[in-house]
Amino acid sequence: MTATIAPIQGAARPQSTWRSFLRALRKNLVAQIALGILALVVLVGIFAPLLAPFDPATQDLVGRLKPPIWLPGSAPGHLLGTDDLGRDVFSRILYGTRVSLLVGVAATLLSGLIGTVIGVLCGYYRGIVDTIFMRLADIQLAFPTILLALVIVVVLEPSLTVVIVVLGINGWMSYARVIRAEVLSLRSRDFVTAARAIGDNDLQIMFRHIRPNILAPLATIGTLQVAAMIVAEASLSYLGLGVPPTVPTWGGMLAEGQLYVATSWWIALFSGLAIVLTTLSINVTGDMLRDFADPKAYR
Amino acid sequence: MAVTSTAHPTRAHAAGSVRRRATRALGGELQQFILRRVGQTVLVLFCVATLTFFLVRLTGDPVQAMLPPEATIAQEQALRQALGLDRPVFVQYVSYLSGILHLDFGQSLFFHQPAFDLIVQRLPATIELGAGALVFALLVAIPAGIIAAVKRGSAADSSVVAGVLVGQSTPAFFVGIILILVFAVNLHWLPASGRGGFDHLILPAITLGLYSMAMIARLLRSSLIDVLSEDYIRTARSKGLSRWQVIRDHGLQNAALPVVTIIGLEIGSLLGGAILTEQVFSWPGVGRLTVEAITNRDFPLMQAIVLFLSVIFVVTNLIVDIAYAFLDPRVRLS
Numbered sequence: 001m002t003a004t005i006a007p008i009q010g011a012a013r014p015q016s017t018w019r020s021f022l023r024a025l026r027k028n029l030v031a032q033i034a035l036g037i038l039a040l041v042v043l044v045g046i047f048a049p050l051l052a053p054f055d056p057a058t059q060d061l062v063g064r065l066k067p068p069i070w071l072p073g074s075a076p077g078h079l080l081g082t083d084d085l086g087r088d089v090f091s092r093i094l095y096g097t098r099v100s101l102l103v104g105v106a107a108t109l110l111s112g113l114i115g116t117v118i119g120v121l122c123g124y125y126r127g128i129v130d131t132i133f134m135r136l137a138d139i140q141l142a143f144p145t146i147l148l149a150l151v152i153v154v155v156l157e158p159s160l161t162v163v164i165v166v167l168g169i170n171g172w173m174s175y176a177r178v179i180r181a182e183v184l185s186l187r188s189r190d191f192v193t194a195a196r197a198i199g200d201n202d203l204q205i206m207f208r209h210i211r212p213n214i215l216a217p218l219a220t221i222g223t224l225q226v227a228a229m230i231v232a233e234a235s236l237s238y239l240g241l242g243v244p245p246t247v248p249t250w251g252g253m254l255a256e257g258q259l260y261v262a263t264s265w266w267i268a269l270f271s272g273l274a275i276v277l278t279t280l281s282i283n284v285t286g287d288m289l290r291d292f293a294d295p296k297a298y299r
Numbered sequence: 300m301a302v303t304s305t306a307h308p309t310r311a312h313a314a315g316s317v318r319r320r321a322t323r324a325l326g327g328e329l330q331q332f333i334l335r336r337v338g339q340t341v342l343v344l345f346c347v348a349t350l351t352f353f354l355v356r357l358t359g360d361p362v363q364a365m366l367p368p369e370a371t372i373a374q375e376q377a378l379r380q381a382l383g384l385d386r387p388v389f390v391q392y393v394s395y396l397s398g399i400l401h402l403d404f405g406q407s408l409f410f411h412q413p414a415f416d417l418i419v420q421r422l423p424a425t426i427e428l429g430a431g432a433l434v435f436a437l438l439v440a441i442p443a444g445i446i447a448a449v450k451r452g453s454a455a456d457s458s459v460v461a462g463v464l465v466g467q468s469t470p471a472f473f474v475g476i477i478l479i480l481v482f483a484v485n486l487h488w489l490p491a492s493g494r495g496g497f498d499h500l501i502l503p504a505i506t507l508g509l510y511s512m513a514m515i516a517r518l519l520r521s522s523l524i525d526v527l528s529e530d531y532i533r534t535a536r537s538k539g540l541s542r543w544q545v546i547r548d549h550g551l552q553n554a555a556l557p558v559v560t561i562i563g564l565e566i567g568s569l570l571g572g573a574i575l576t577e578q579v580f581s582w583p584g585v586g587r588l589t590v591e592a593i594t595n596r597d598f599p600l601m602q603a604i605v606l607f608l609s610v611i612f613v614v615t616n617l618i619v620d621i622a623y624a625f626l627d628p629r630v631r632l633s
Contacts, residue, residue, distance in 0.1 A: 150574070
C-alpha cells in the first residue's frame with residue numbers, strides 16, 4: 001500500500017457524497033452482486049443457528065464422509081455431505097461464517113483504531129514521534145504477518161481473543177501511513193487555521209475538523225483489510241494455530257478436508273469456496289469504494 | 300568534445316571539473332544513502348533479535364513450555380541448567396547475542412541438532428520453491444500486464460483485471476488443494492506432495508506464485524497505463540516507431556521501476572506464503588520446519604528461524620533500496 005489517497009472533494013457534504021455513491025453503485029453491476037453476496041454472508045453469520053439444518057458438532061460415525069446430496073450414496077438432509085466425523089458440512093460452513101466475520105471485523109476495527117490514532121498524532125505533531133512510528137511501520141510492513149502472528153499465537157494459548165488481538169496489532173501500518181499523509185495536508189488547510197484562530201485546541205481540531213475528512217480513506221482501507229484479516233484467520237486455523245479446533249472455521253475445515261481430498265473432495269472444496277466468495281466480494285466492494293473516493297488512485 | 304577542448308581549453312576544463320564535482324557529490328550522496336540504509340538494517344536486526352529473546356521469556360517460563368506436563372522437577376532443573384536458563388537474564392541476553400554473531404543459534408530441542416544447521420539443510424528447498432514461484436509469477440504477470448494496459452478496456456483487459464482480483468482473494472492453501480485435486484488426484488499428471496524433479500515443483504510454485512503474480516500484473520498494468528499517456532510516448536509514435544517498439548523502448552523501461560520495488564517487497568510475502576504452501580505440499584523447506592518447530596514447541600529453533608528469515612528479507616529490502624537508488628536518483632534526495 002504505497003499509494004496515498006488524495007483528499008476527497010466534497011467530503012464535508014456527506015449528503016451529496018452518499019447520493020453520488022449510490023449513483024456510482026447503480027452503474028456497477030459487479031459491485032452490486034458483491035454487495036449482495038456480502039449482505040447474504042452477514043445474514044448467514046448472524047442467523048447461523050436458525051439456518052443450519054444440523055448441529056455443527058454432532059458426530060455420526062456411521063454416516064461419515066457422505067457426498068453432497070446430488071451425488072449417489074449421499075445421506076438424506078446433508079446438502080453438502082458430511083466430514084470424517086459425520087458432521088454436516090453445510091452447517092459447519094454456516095457456523096464458520098461467524099468466526100471469519102467476527103475475527104475479520106474485530107481485528108480490522110482494532111488495527112484501524114491503533115493505526116488512526118498513530119497516523120493522526122504523527123501527521124499532526126510530526127517530529128520524533130512521527131519518525132519512530134513510521135520506521136516501525138516500515139519494519140513491520142517488511143515482516144510477513146503470518147510469521148509474527150505464529151510466534152505470538154504459539155507463546156500465548158490460542159483463543160478467539162488472542163487471534164483478534166494478534167491480527168489487530170499486525171495491521172495498523174497501512175492506516176497509519178495513509179491517515180498521516182492525509183493529516184499532513186489537512187493541518188495546513190484554511191479551515192484548520194481558521195479553527196485555531198477562533199481558539200480551538202488541538203483535540204478539538206482533531207475531532208471536529210480532521211476526523212470528518214479522514215473517514216473516506218478509512219472506510220476504503222478498512223473494507224480491504226477485512227478480507228485480508230479473514231484470509232489470515234483462515235491461514236492460522238489451517239495450520240491448527242487459530243481458534244481452538246472445536247470451533248468450526250473455514251480454515252480448519254480446509255485442513256481436515258485436505259486429508260480426505262482424494263476421496264471426499266467436498267469438505268475442502270466448499271469451505272474454500274466460502275472463503276473465496278467472501279473475500280472476493282469484500283475486495284470488489286473495497287475497490288469500488290477506492291475508485292469512488294479517488295478515481296485516479298488505481299485503474 | 301576534443302574539438303571544444305582545443306578551441307576553448309579553459310571552458311572545457313571548467314565544464315569537466317563541474318561534471319567531476321557533480322559526480323563526486325552524487326557519489327558521496329549515494330555512499331551516504333547506502334551507509335544510512337545499512338545502519339538502519341543492522342538496527343532492525345538487533346531489534347528483532349532482542350524482541351524474539353524477550354517475547355519468549357515474557358510469556359512465561361520457556362522450560363515449562365518445552366517440557367511435557369508429566370516431567371519431574373529433576374528433569375526441569377536439568378533442562379534449565381543445560382539451556383543456561385539458571386543464569387541472570389542479562390547474562391543470558393549477552394551470551395545469546397554473542398552466539399548470534401558466531402552463527403550459533405542454539406540447539407533444537409526436538410531434532411537435537413544445531414538450529415542453524417537445520418535451517419541451512421532446509422534452505423535449498425525453499426529457495427527452489429521461491430524461485431520457481433517468482434519465475435511463474437513474472438512469466439504470467441508481465442505479458443498479462445502489458446496486454447491489459449495496451450488494449451485497455453478490451454475483453455483481454457477485463458479478464459486480466461478479474462484474474463487479478465480472484466488471485467488476490469484466494470488463499471494459497473485453497474489454491475494448492477484444488478490443484479492437487481485436479482492435477483494429482485483426478486488427472487494423475489503431477490505428484491501431489493514432496494520434493495523431487497521438476498514435476499514436483501510445478502504445483503507448489505504455481506500455488507505460491509499466484510498472489511505475487513496478481514500483484515505484479517496489477518501494478519505493471521496501472522503504471523504502464525500512466526506511462527503510455529505521457530507526451531514522450533506520443534513523440535516516439537510520431538517519429539514513426541512501431542507500436543511495439545514504443546512500448547518496449549519507452550513504455551516498459553519507465554514502467555519497470557515500481558515493478559522492481561514490488562518484486563523486492565514480494566520476497567517477504569513469498570517467505571510468509573512458503574509456510575502455508577510447504578505445509579500443503581509437504582515440501583521439506585524452511586516453511587515446513589517453522590510449522591514443525593511450532594507444533595513441537597521447539598523454542599530455540601523458532602527463535603533461530605524468525606531471526607534467519609528476518610535477515611533474509613531485511614537484506615533483500617536493503618538490496619532493492621540500493622538498486623532503486625541507482626536507478627532513480629530522486630529516491631536518495633527524499
